[in-house]
Amino acid sequence: MAVNKNSNGYTFFFAIAMVVVVGAALAVTSQSLKPRQQENDADKKRMDILGAIKVEATRTNAGDLFSEYVVERVSVDYIGNMVNTATGDINATDKSDPFNIDVKKDYRSFIKRIVKESGKNPEELDSRLAEAGVNYPVFKCVKNDTTLYVCPMVGTGLWGPIWGYVALEEDFKTIYGAKFDHKSETPGLGAEIKESFFTLKFEGKKLNVEEPKTMFSVLKGGAITNEHSVDGITGGTITSKGVDEMLNRTFPVYVKYFLNANDQRAER
Amino acid sequence: MSTEVQEVEKAVEKKSEPLFSKKNRKLLSDPLNDSNPITVQVLGICSALAITVQLQQAVIMSLSVLFVMIGGNVIVSLLRNAIPDRIRIIVQLVVIAALVIIVNEVLKAFLPDISEKLSVFVGLIITNCIIMGRLEAFALGNKPGPSFLDAIGNAMGYAWILLAVSIVRELFGSGAISFPGMGQVKFLPEGWFIANGGLYENNNLMILPPMALVVVGVIIWIQRARNTKLIEEN
Numbered sequence: 054m055a056v057n058k059n060s061n062g063y064t065f066f067f068a069i070a071m072v073v074v075v076g077a078a079l080a081v082t083s084q085s086l087k088p089r090q091q092e093n094d095a096d097k098k099r100m101d102i103l104g105a106i107k108v109e110a111t112r113t114n115a116g117d118l119f120s121e122y123v124v125e126r127v128s129v130d131y132i133g134n135m136v137n138t139a140t141g142d143i144n145a146t147d148k149s150d151p152f153n154i155d156v157k158k159d160y161r162s163f164i165k166r167i168v169k170e171s172g173k174n175p176e177e178l179d180s181r182l183a184e185a186g187v188n189y190p191v192f193k194c195v196k197n198d199t200t201l202y203v204c205p206m207v208g209t210g211l212w213g214p215i216w217g218y219v220a221l222e223e224d225f226k227t228i229y230g231a232k233f234d235h236k237s238e239t240p241g242l243g244a245e246i247k248e249s250f251f252t253l254k255f256e257g258k259k260l261n262v263e264e265p266k267t268m269f270s271v272l273k274g275g276a277i278t279n280e281h282s283v284d285g286i287t288g289g290t291i292t293s294k295g296v297d298e299m300l301n302r303t304f305p306v307y308v309k310y311f312l313n314a315n316d317q318r319a320e321r
Numbered sequence: 322m323s324t325e326v327q328e329v330e331k332a333v334e335k336k337s338e339p340l341f342s343k344k345n346r347k348l349l350s351d352p353l354n355d356s357n358p359i360t361v362q363v364l365g366i367c368s369a370l371a372i373t374v375q376l377q378q379a380v381i382m383s384l385s386v387l388f389v390m391i392g393g394n395v396i397v398s399l400l401r402n403a404i405p406d407r408i409r410i411i412v413q414l415v416v417i418a419a420l421v422i423i424v425n426e427v428l429k430a431f432l433p434d435i436s437e438k439l440s441v442f443v444g445l446i447i448t449n450c451i452i453m454g455r456l457e458a459f460a461l462g463n464k465p466g467p468s469f470l471d472a473i474g475n476a477m478g479y480a481w482i483l484l485a486v487s488i489v490r491e492l493f494g495s496g497a498i499s500f501p502g503m504g505q506v507k508f509l510p511e512g513w514f515i516a517n518g519g520l521y522e523n524n525n526l527m528i529l530p531p532m533a534l535v536v537v538g539v540i541i542w543i544q545r546a547r548n549t550k551l552i553e554e555n
Contacts, residue, residue, distance in 0.1 A: 064405040071412060075419045082423050089430040097433065112433070237441070241529075 091145060098152075104232040105203045105218035106194050123203075125193040126151040131183045133309025151190035157216060159187045160207035168209075168302065175266060182302075189306050194220070201229050204307045208299025210292040213237040215246065217299065219255070225311035226262060231255040233296065243292030254283040260304055268304045271297035348470040352478030354548060359482040360541045361551060364450040369483055370533040372442050377499040379487035381428070381435050383480035385443060389420045390452055390472040397460040398468035404461070413456045414447070421446045451479055486536045494527030 056063055099115040103122060110118045120142070128136045128151035139150045147153060163185045171177040192203040200223050207216040217233040231252045238244040245251055260268045261281040270282035271293045278284050285293030358364045368386075372378045396416050397404070404412050425443045428436035436443070446452065455475050460468040491498050496514075497505040513519035526532050545551050 058403075058405050059407065064408055067403065067405050068408060068411075071415060075415055079419060079422055082426050086426050086430040090426070090433075093429065093433040 095143070095145065095152075101218050101232055101234070102192050102194075102203050102205075105220040105230050106196050106201050107220075107230045108196065122194045122196055123192050124195050126190065127193065127310075128154055128188040128190050129306065129310040130188055131185070131306055133306060133311075133313045135310065135314070136188050151188075151192075154188055154190045156190065156205050156207050157214060160214070163187055164207075164302075165209065168298070172298075189303070189310075191307060191310065199223065202307070202311070204303065206299050206303035208295045208302070210235050210238045210246075210295040211243050211289075212239070215292065215295050215299065217246075217296070219300070219304075221260075221307070221311075225308060225315075226259045228255045228258050228260070235292070238289070238292050241288075243286065243289035245286050245289060246292055246296060251283075251286060258283060260308065262308055265305050265308075267301055268308070269297075269300045271300070345467055345470050348467055349474040349477075352471075352474040353481065354478075354544070355550065357478045357482065357544070358451040358454075358475055359479060359537065360544055362451075362454075364454060365479055366537070368442050368445060368449060369479075369486065369537060370530045372439060373483055373487035373490055373533050373536075374494065374528055375438075375491050375499045376484065376487045377501050378435065378438055379483040380501045381432065382439060382442065383476070383483050385421075385424045385428070385439075386446055386449065386452070386479055387473070387476040388424060389417060389446055390455065390476040391469060392420045393417050393452055393456055394460040394468040394472035395465050397456045398463060398465045401461050401463075409461065410457070413453060417452055417456070418447050451475055482537065482540060485540060486533055489536050490527045490532060493524050494532075496521075496523045 093112075096112050096115045099119040100110045100112070103110040103115065103118055106122060108118055108122060124140065126139045126143075128138075130136050137149050137151055139147075139152070143150060143152050145153065164182065164187060167178065167181045167185060171181055190205055192205075194201045194203060202221045202225070204219050204221065205216070206219065207214060209215065213236040215233065215235040215238065217231060219231045220229040221227065222229050233246040233252060235244060235246060238246065258269070259280050262268065264281075268281070271285045272278060272282050273285055273290060273293070276282075276284060285297075352358060356362060359366065359369055365386075368382060372382045393413070393416050397413055400412070421444065424446070425436070428439070428443060455471060459471045463471070488498060492508070495505070496509050497507045499505045509521060511517050513521045515522045
């Protein structure tokens with residue numbers, strides 16, 4: 054068969070055939086590995102939540118430890134009302150389970166743009182976040198007979214997303230533990246937010262609930278801190294600011310929920 | 322480079338020689354020393370600097386490159402008479418990219434922790450000049466057999482530098498070596514460290530990327546001192 058390898062027709066045919074074959078191969082690979090990858094992501098999430106209440110978990114025992122410590126999973130809306138609650142085993146396909154709320158995806162698809170567009174105008178930001186209809190998961194844990202609440206949060210660092218899990222004590226003010234991570238911050242600078250020297254600074258600090266706009270501050274490196282703030286990372290100013298923004302945007306939602314829940318408990 | 326390719330091609334076409342003929346054995350051994358991709362051709366330096374902090378990462382990276390390299394070389398070699406000249410670079414890129422995505426997905430599914438540490442560098446195998454270079458310079462003009470050997474040779478040439486650098490860096494930087502599947506093995510008793518009242522301290526500079534460059538430089542120095550063929554005449 055004499056085919057002119059350099060004719061336009063052949064070139065187009067080859068390119069199209071190649072794309073179809075490669076596309077199909079990649080689709081098959083991706084689909085067949087997806088369940089395993091989702092399982093890995095869920096384990097990682099369990100490890101992070103446990104990390105916030107200072108329980109060291111590995112991938113193998115994360116599931117067991119999670120069901121041991123986490124007693125209830127709650128999702129709340131922006132004004133602090135409870136939306137859903139779940140206990141016991143996690144069903145990965147049950148979208149109403151607060152554990153399956155993808156906070157990173159919600160942030161990426163809704164909140165990020167809102168913050169970018171109206172971050173400088175607090176009232177507008179507040180009303181637009183309320184309209185976004187995003188639910189916030191919170192994990193109620195019991196460790197050594199004390200109740201702890203783990204609040205997941207997502208924000209933006211210098212190069213990409215940053216996220217964290219912060220555990221609050223029963224007074225809904227004191228930070229019990231925190232765990233931060235990032236996708237692509239600069240190693241040695243912004244990437245240090247995941248190191249323990251930074252997260253340890255949060256322990257024992259208190260949220261300033263009287264000040265809903267700045268409940269907690271991450272200050273510029275070297276500043277004098279009080280009980281409502283921590284020292285940021287030198288050379289990682291933008292990442293530190295991202296952590297600050299993330300905390301101050303997310304904590305008010307959880308605090309509203311805690312106060313609501315407290316009121317209801319008092320009424321009963 | 323091109324004359325070398327033509328010669329090999331001629332030799333292969335003359336008669337069907339056995340897979341492990343002298344010439345083909347050279348395909349395996351040359352990249353280890355005389356034409357090492359990192360120390361002689363200075364390709365693929367970026368990943369060699371970035372993921373040599375721990376031996377385990379270097380091993381996984383080397384295996385990933387080996388897989389992509391073999392797959393890419395064999396596939397392109399099989400298609401070499403069908404690939405239109407005008408889009409050959411794009412075809413090579415698509416083949417490499419597809420293989421890299423497969424490696425990345427497999428790592429994510431089976432070795433999530435390592436996949437996290439290697440992060441973007443697995444994706445960057447796509448731009449690893451060694452692979453593209455071998456496809457363009459060798460696989461496009463040779464049969465699958467020799468291309469397969471060439472791929473193994475070059476991947477091994479890349480791998481041994483990576484392993485050597487990572488052993489030095491991890492041993493002096495962290496005082497331990499992380500053998501794959503065994504976790505980190507510490508070589509010095511805890512009491513020897515300054516923090517515990519001893520006299521030894523890990524060299525933190527070793528963990529930082531610049532030190533990888535220095536270690537690669539030292540390897541190049543040693544290699545050239547022993548292999549005088551490599552020294553250019555002025």
